[in-house]
Amino acid sequence: MSFLELEPIRILVYLVGICAFVGGNAAYLVLAERKGAGRIQRRPGPNEAGWGGWMQPFADGIKLLAKQVMVPPGTDSLLFRAAPLMVMAPPLMCLATIPFSDSLVARNLNIGLLFVFSFGSINVMALMLGGWASRNKYSIISAARVVSQSVAYEIPMLLVVITMLMVSGTMNLQEIIVQQGGGFWHWNLFKVWVNPLMPVTFVIFFTCMLAETNRAPFDMAEAESELVAGAFTEYGGMGFGVFFMAEYANIVVGCCLATVLFLGGWQSPIGYLSGGLWGLGWFLLKVYALISTVIWIRWTFPRTQFYSLLNLSWKILIPVSLVTLLLTGAMLKIPLLFR
């Protein structure tokens, strides 16, 4: 144990661990998505490569790696190459503060929540740069959509996060989880005595997360039937592959955050068996349950229209999240007046 506590080695181990976690998740979530889509659409999905399709991510990866990275003439080649890096780095950074169990966290920052959100918002910049640098009209339309969508959905998301901050009183993700210990009725999702609208808050957070990660039904950035492939139209080979992996990495981060904030992180739903590997198991179980919901939604609903997407944010989500914010504030403060 003392060996792992050496700072440089600790950092290295966590770096490799997080990269492997993100890489493995991105690769196998693509497969899970395709298998899930197959199940919903009553077809087998990929089943040729390996045992029942389990080697498909490797086949895809090798194919993408073997392709030449084309930089089309007329593009801003520096930004064009930088965009895939910028889209992949933020989710890796975010995972550094996510507590996977009571002891498994790379950096237990006191401003963990702020850290995650500040890095999470870089993702948009990367998509915008990629779209802009491609010098393709479809990509530019997509880039413009991404920015306005992201601005619109960051507001209700942050309002929800402020609500959660008022409930927990800390930005340290580990502490937020510790507060939710002792059975599922202590999870923030079910804390209706703090705020009767808490489940609504979770739904708002989840919706915003879908929009922020550009997932269906809010996949305005890709919108393949309108914008060909949106911001990624000009990308091929691994450039496209990185964008694709980053989408899943962002979903993982989003679902991790939803688990931490609302579903009690690594806390067991029954009150005990939360420590060590059990905690890791509970955490991953909750995260993957949320991820399967994300996949399920994508293959069930058509895409929303762009302005109804913005209307949803500005006319419904923002007012409702403001109400929950005020309500939570009142519920927390009013009892103090009568003390």
Add this chain to the structure above:
Amino acid sequence: MITSKESLAADSPDHAPHETFVLNLGPQHPAAHGVLRVLMTMDGEWIQRAEPIIGYIHRMHEKMGENRTYAKFLPNTSRIDYLSAMHYTHAFVGAVERAAKIEVPIRAEYIRVITSELNRISSHMVWWGALLLDLGGFTPILYAFDDREKILDLLEGLCGARLTYCYYRFGGLCNDADDAFLNGTRDFVKHMQPRLKMYRDLVTDNIILRKRLTDIGEISAELCRKYGATGPVIRGAGVAYDVRRAEPYSIYPRFDFKIPTYPECDSMARYLVRMDEMEQSLRIIEQALDGITAGPVMAPKVPRVLKLPPGDTCYAVEAARGRFMVRIVSDGKDTPYRVKLRTPSFSNLSLYEEASKGMILPDALAMMGSLDLVIPDIDR
């Protein structure tokens, strides 16, 4: 590389307020369903002008009709609109029969109605899946193709072809329908009715779909008349125009069916018209299956090489996309003097430029999906 000077010139605020750009949508674009090219002048995401450019798959069907015998041209008709091939062969066969005054046996007429209506359902299923694909819903097309597959299997058992049927012949059919087909069709009707209800619950009543289609893409009856739009497009504008009623052909007057119309003129109206049409087609098939009698399926003594008497004949059918009409001008030889094909998709596309003005791009593409264009049918 863009030089900074160019970039600055493009970014100048003097340019910006009135700046538009041209978006070349197609001929290879995922929403164009084939090789349709639309040149769009865009103001941001708003369309100022959308000019459809056609002709990428022009195959000179009309000219081909004029330099070969009637029988040789017959298979061509099913390649014009490959999704509703039965209706197209029906129109050509009907025109020739009308000109040559060939009486078609009643059993053949019944089977023609059954196969035509099956074809209408299969065509609408493709449209339905493709429209949902345009709207970003990936799953319905696989369900639609599942149902369509059943129809294709039935028709394959009947005439050997799955897509471009050449089943109707001058004076009847190429072979009789066996019990397997009739029973299979009966089973299909029983299978399809609950499926349509499921689609209504799962897809038609979906709030996202409703928001994407309702009050969007208005095509008024006036516009339809101006450009000659027919089929579900004009019925979605509240006009109960259906060739099966307006210019009755075959034995359609014997059947009791409604012409679904919706006066809203929006994309949703056209969607609902087609969904209702599938139910009406099922009703027609049921009645035809009950009414069918034994008998010959080919008129006696149809000459091998047809020579139509000199004259001008028209025959229109209600194809899946609207009114398809064949006009044959004969000068008494074994090849026609002129074959004119009036295809519905061509007229339905013509109104696109006027109807899409001022629309936002995703809505315009949803409207294009609701027109149910088949590009070979436009270019023919």
